[in-house]
Amino acid sequence: MQWLNILIQGSLLGGIYALFAIGLSMSFGIMRLVNIAHGDFIVLSGYVALVVTQATGLDPFSSLAIVVPVMFALGYVLQRGLLNQTLSGGLLPPLLVTFGISIIIQNGLLQGFGAYDHRLQEGAIETASLHLPGGIDVGVYPLLVFAVAVFAIASLQFLFYRTGVGRAFRAVSDDANTAELMGIDNRKLYALALGIAMIFTAIAGVLFGIRTIFDPAAGPIRLILAFEAVIIGGLGSMWGTLIGGMVLGIAQSVGAALDPTWQILAGHLAFLAILILRPNGLFPRTRD
Amino acid sequence: MADHVAGDVAGQSAADSAPVHVERATKASRIFAVLAAVVLAALISLPWWGDIGWMRLIAEMAYYVALAQLWNLLAGYAGLVSVGQQAYVGLGGYMLFYLTGVWNVNVYLALLLAGPFAGLMSIPVSFAVFRLRGAYFAIGTWVVSEVFSLFASLILVLGAGSGLSLTVPILQEISPDRDVRGTMLYLMTLTMSLFVFAIVYLLLRSRHGLALTAIRDSEPASASLGVNTFRTKFIIYVATAACTGLIGGLIFLQKLRISPEAGFSINDWTVVVIFMVVIGGIGTLEGPFIGMLVYIALREFLADYGTYYLILLGLLAIAIMLKAPMGIWGWVIHRYDLQLFPVGRRLKLESADDASKR
Amino acid sequence: MTLLRTHNLSAFYGDFQALFGIDVAVEQDETVAIIGANGAGKTTLLRAIAGALATAPETVLLDGEPIGHKTPHEIVRLGIAMVPEGRRLFSSLSVEENLLLGTHSNRAGPWNLRRVYELFPRLHELRRLPATSLSGGQQQMAAVGRALMSNPRLLLCDELSLGLAPIVIRDIYQCLGAITAEGTTVVLVEQDINRALDASTRFYCLQEGRLALSAPTKNFDRAALTAAYFGM
Incomplete structure (x- = not known):
């Protein structure tokens, strides 16, 4: 029963990692852009929400009404x-330029907000939990985050496979030169793609900022987690990215059950193991 | 130095009858060699006329140039864009502290072992990360560095999360006298930097240098021409890791303390190094020097304004990547046809330059 | 009236010059063939007209307006569509999605999904399949259909016959008649000279990036064509 609990908690943890990964996966899938600043955009979204909640008195969930358009515009x-x-x-150019953006965001936040930890406060929902049979407690908040991740991916699938814009995204991903012909x-389509990716980045940033403290230097680890979820799932x-996030979450939960300090390391090791055994991930699609 | 070859260059109508020769040194590079010798003499004699502050700054410049040369070799020549070189800086540093602190190994010996140890560790790492291509290779190397950092923070004998300090007896092995110690460390760093530069320089002048350039320009093409791309990349990766480990040992010998965050810091040991190379000019031997000078200048002049110098560095790197992707030195070469450290072989028409410009 | 005209058109791949001062003119409602040996610059000429290669504004004129500087997607919007060499269908899109992609230029006109399926009934049966699972001939039909979906005034066809069986080539060329009947002007690039000459009213022959010969396809001098084609 203890292992079932670990499996459930780990899978739910995977929800936030999948949310981290969506934006990265989109920008790679559509424009082959590996966005090193992705983790910093997640953290930046948290700070934008912080400013909005402090300035307007809105709660973090409601602040998304402002954070999402702001991040969309920034991405575009x-x-x-x-x-x-x-x-x-x-x-090199995309790598270097996004590296530059990453450093600018990190140090900009450091200058603007200091090196302190911040958190977004959403109230009772953060600690509420459901009691399942067998003595397993499931947090309402992780469940919500997981549901958001599933919903986010489902809506992206709808966008990609049921709309004209999605068709164009897939065409450009296949062969950008012919799509232009x-x-x-x-160029407009790419801008739209990063804008949409940023919508999910903003949601990820706010949801993550409610449960976890963040500081200006919190971005890179989010990038790595997102990257791992993408690679495990298959480009x-x-x-696949959702599964990748869940695999990562389960590996971390197993590690944490053995020794709390092993949580993050266990995730990295699972990633490296999968990289060696299945270099194309569990569900590969895009050819690089 | 110049091998003279008279003859026709096939396919170049302008050169059909003009005699050409292959040259490796240029007039500018000879003048520069004299200048470099003067600067080097000044640097070596610095302990006898400069103060400890200058020695610290120049030692820092020396190890940053070495790191930049190595990253440039990896990314600019071998096409291995790693953002995980901090893994080997940290490994080298930890190795030094571990060997001296736990096993009472002599500090010089520990330093010499730090490099090979990092090189050894890079072999299994390469098996994992070489499966990734391009930007994914980059982030993969970063993950590996995170893994090392997390391991370091878990291992008690390495001081776990809080790290290790060098004890006084270990430092006294270098010299009981503080000033002499400072001088020794300064000279060691300078020597190491020259050593690394010499390795990179000789490597690029060797046949491997040509192979590297070929791989960078087109991996499939060079593979089909019989260049063993995997082996060449592997050798470069391991050699770079070993040199980076040595530098790491020296850096933390001067810092006296190491922790997982400091040892495996991507910002300190990789990001600023990448920016130096890009700003100075990737794929050139001169670029890392120029980039390092830009970095140090920005940091020193803006020292009173927090981390704004890093923001400025990021902006500068972005601007250069977009507007002059060959960097400051690349621009200079293009503009003035200069080369200070000749690694290439240049075909020169002996008829006047304007013949080729016509 | 002249629909498209190139004037002293030169094009480069990096330092390599592929076209040298090409002057061609395409009249409304005619079908023009561009022929030439491998590497003569035929595809380059089409790519330059379609905006895929940078050229000076005044070197390509549509209705007398300079379009040489425009990007490919702008040029599609102006009514020039391309069937690229090798079909270049999008592999992760179904046949129908490939066709629908042609509608992104938002041009009104006679062509829509129904009309394209009438022209190529086989595509209707295959519409749900991934485009790359089709045979070469079916893919070529899909590529032509995709270009038609943008309702072009000028259709540029690059090597329609490449890699296809003669009977399939015949089918596709028969459909060209239906296309021109809708008032679409066609430029054909072909290595199969006879096929191109049969389908067109005039031809241009390129040789090493230069215009070597231009003549109507009826009653021209075969010897002159041979000389222009092979550079003798």
């Missing part, structure tokens, strides 16, 4: 004004 503008210029020059404005597969 960054891709249009900056990142589009990096996409034709090989591996068919009348698609790749280009959104449901």
Whole structure:
């Protein structure tokens, strides 16, 4: 029963990792952009929510009404004004430029907010829990986060496979040059893609900031967790990313059950093991 | 140095009859060699005329240049864009503290062992990360470094989360006198930096250098021409890790304390190093020097304004990547056709330059 | 009236010059063939017209307006569509999704899904399949259909016959008649000279990036074509 509990808690933990990963997976899938600043955008979303909640008295969930459009706009503008210029020059330019953005965000937050920890307060829901038979307690909040992750991925699947924009995203991902010859404005589409990716990044940032403290330097580890979920799941597969997040969460829970200090390490080790055994992840789709 | 070859260059109509020769040194590089010798002499003699503050700063510049040269070798020549080199800085540092503190190994011997140890550790690491391509290789190396950092924070004999300090007896092995010790550390760092530079330089002038450039330009093509890309990359990766470990040992010998965060810091040991290389000029031997000078200058001039210098560094790196991707030195080469450390072989038409410009 | 005109058009791949001062003109409602040996610059010419290669504004004119500087998606919106060499269907899209992609340019006109399926009934049966699971001929039909979905005034076809069986080629070329009947002007690039000449009213022959010959397809001098084609 203890292991069932670990499995459940780990799977739920995977929900937030899947949310971390969606934006990264999207920008890689559509424009082959590996966004090193992704984790910092998650943290930045938390800070935007912090400012909004303090300035308006809104609770963190409601603040999403402001945080999401702000991050969408930031994503759109960054891709249009900056990142589009990096996409034709090989591996280094996008990597370097997003590295630069990462450092700018981290140090900008450090200068603006100091190195202190922050948290978003959502009240009773944070600690509420459901009692399942067999003495297993499931937190309402992790359950909610998991549900949001599932809903987010389902809506992205809908976007990709049931709408014209999604069709264009997939076409551009297959062959950007031909898509342009068919009348698609790749640069605009890429900007839209990063904008949409940022919507999920914003949700991830706020949900994560409610349960966990964050500081200006909290971004890189989120990037790594997101990256691990994407690779474990297999590039280009959104449901795979959810599974990847769950595998990561379960590995961490198992590690934490053995010794609390082993939590993060166990996740990394599971990632490296999968990398060696199945280099293309569990459900590969996109060819690099 | 210049091998003279007279003859035709096939396929170049302008050169059909003009004699050409292959040259490896240029006039500028000879003038520069003299200048470099003067600067080097000044640096070596610094302990006898400069103060400890200068020695510290220049030692820092020396290890940053070495780190930048190594990253440039990895990314700029071998196409291995690693963002996990801090793994080997930390390993080298921890190895030094562990061997001296726990096993009472002589500090010089421990330092010499730190490099090979990091190189050894990089072999199993390469098995995992070499499965990843491009940007995913980059983040994979970062994960490995995180794993090392987390292990270090779990292992009690390594001081767990709080790390280790060097004890006074260990330092006294270098010299009981504080000033002499400072001088020794300074000279050791300078020597190490020159050693690393010499390795990178000789490697690039060797046949491996050509193989590396070929791999970077087109891996499939060079593989089909018989360049063993995996072996060449593997050798470079391991050699770079070993040198980085040695530098790590020296860095923390001067810092006197190591912790998982400090030892495996991506920002300190990789990010700023990458920015140096990019700003200075990736794929050139001169670039890392220039980039390091830019970094140190920004940091020293903006020392009173918190971490704004890092923001500025990030902005500068972005601007250069977009507007002048070959970096400051790449721009200079393009503009003035200069090369201070000749690694390539240049075909030169002996007829006047304008013949080729016509 | 002249629909498309190139004037002293040159194009480069990096330092390599692929086209040298090409002047061609395509009149409304005609079908023009561009022929030439491998590497003569045929595909480059189409790519330059479609905006996939950077050219000076005034070197490509549509209705007398300069379009040389425009991007490919802008040019599709102006009514020039391309059937690229090798079909280039999107592998993760179904046949129907590939066709629908042609509608992103938002141009009104005679062509829609129903009309394309009437033209290529086989595609209707296969519409749900991944595009890359089709045979070469079916893929070529899908590629033509995708271009038609943007309702082009000018259709650029690059090597329609490449890698296809003669009977399949015949089918596809028969459909060209239905396309031109809707008032679409066609430019064909072909290595199969006879096929191209049969289907067109005029031809241009390129040789090593230069225009070597231009003539109507009826009553031209075969010897002159041979000379222009092979550079003799």
